[in-house]
Amino acid sequence: MAQLRHARLGALELASAGGSGHRFDKHSHDEFVISANLRGDEQIWLDGRTFAAGPGAITTYNPGQIQGGGVAEDRPWHFVSLYVTAEQLTQTLGLGALEFARPLRHLPRLAEALAAAVETGLHADPFLRERGEERLIRLLGEVARTADVRLPSCAASGRGPVVRLQEWLAAHLQEAPSLDDMAAHLGLSKFHLLRSFQQQTGLTPRQWAMQLRTCRAQALLRAGRPATETAHALGFADQSHLNRHFRAAYGLSPGRFQRALRG
Incomplete structure (x- = not known):
């Protein structure tokens, strides 16, 4: 091979x-x-x-x-x-x-x-x-x-677990919790967690957390925080990862965003 x-x-x-x-x-x-x-x-x-x-x-x-x-x-x-x-x-x-x-x-x-x-x-x-x-x-x-395996229904759990997870993710953005951590926090299986979250938000928990990171990065950059500090504060692997996700969300790099604010 x-x-x-x-x-x-x-x-x-x-x-x-x-x-x-x-x-x-x-x-x-x-x-x-x-x-x-x-x-x-x-x-x-x-x-x-x-x-x-x-x-x-x-x-x-x-x-x-x-x-x-x-x-x-x-x-x-x-x-x-x-x-x-x-x-x-x-x-x-x-x-x-x-x-x-x-x-x-x-x-x-x-x-x-x-x-x-x-x-x-x-x-x-x-x-x-x-x-x-x-x-x-x-x-x-x-x-x-x-294979005709019947999976547990997630209909009965309602919106409560998703809201709790959103609140928890918002409080732990720098830590980037694993799926195992998220599932244990809610007492759900990982499959049930992902299915419920996507049904109610259209995003996976990590996608949701990433869009919140980029939104908060925009606020920090607008306040004059350097891109390297912003990346570290919000749990990005490094500045290049911040650049990539910020550009994907807003169409320009953090540096260009700050230069545009300065006119």
């Missing part, structure tokens, strides 16, 4: 692999494995069964299942995979238990969405990695639904 990228993102391990054909010996994982095949015709052996997974296939393996297979030599192949423990997956989705009954489903749009989210999660930019984590957690819920 010509290229393999691998990283940990919160409770998830991510992998993106591409190149020419490759075969894996029979093996097992302690975690759930969820893969999306983007290119190539994979032949899979799973607990004594064999089947084919072409482009657009989503494959799901329960912990401990014996698997093997791959793509023929010199044939192109590109896939992404997520690895997550049973405890982490059930906690993330707010379930007591979970087992995938069907290992293969042809879902091209979901496969592409998973691949895009994994690529974002592997990015060097920490803010983009956070966006990737949020997207992957929502997509894990979609994967579970395609």
Whole structure:
């Protein structure tokens, strides 16, 4: 396999692999494995069964299942995979238990969405990695639904938890709380938290916090605060991250914004 990228993102391990054909010996994982095949015709052996997974296939393996297979030599192949423990997956989705009954489903749009989210999660930019984590957690819920798993409803929680989280995020902008911190603060699963927040605000919690950071950055810059101090005060990784998000929100850099104020 010509290229393999691998990283940990919160409770998830991510992998993106591409190149020419490759075969894996029979093996097992302690975690759930969820893969999306983007290119190539994979032949899979799973607990004594064999089947084919072409482009657009989503494959799901329960912990401990014996698997093997791959793509023929010199044939192109590109896939992404997520690895997550049973405890982490059930906690993330707010379930007591979970087992995938069907290992293969042809879902091209979901496969592409998973691949895009994994690529974002592997990015060097920490803010983009956070966006990737949020997207992957929502997509894990979609994967579970395609396997006929019934997820907990968030209708009964109302607006209260979202308001409490907004207040908490506003008070902790410099700290940039993790999704685990947010979920623990509200007593919700991460999937339930993200779904409720996006339904009511149209943004993820981190997107909402970022727009509040840029709004407060504008106020500090207007008051004459240097951009470097503003970035530090509001939890940006550095001034370049402030520049990027400020320009995306307001169409100009912090420096140009302050020069325009001075006339």
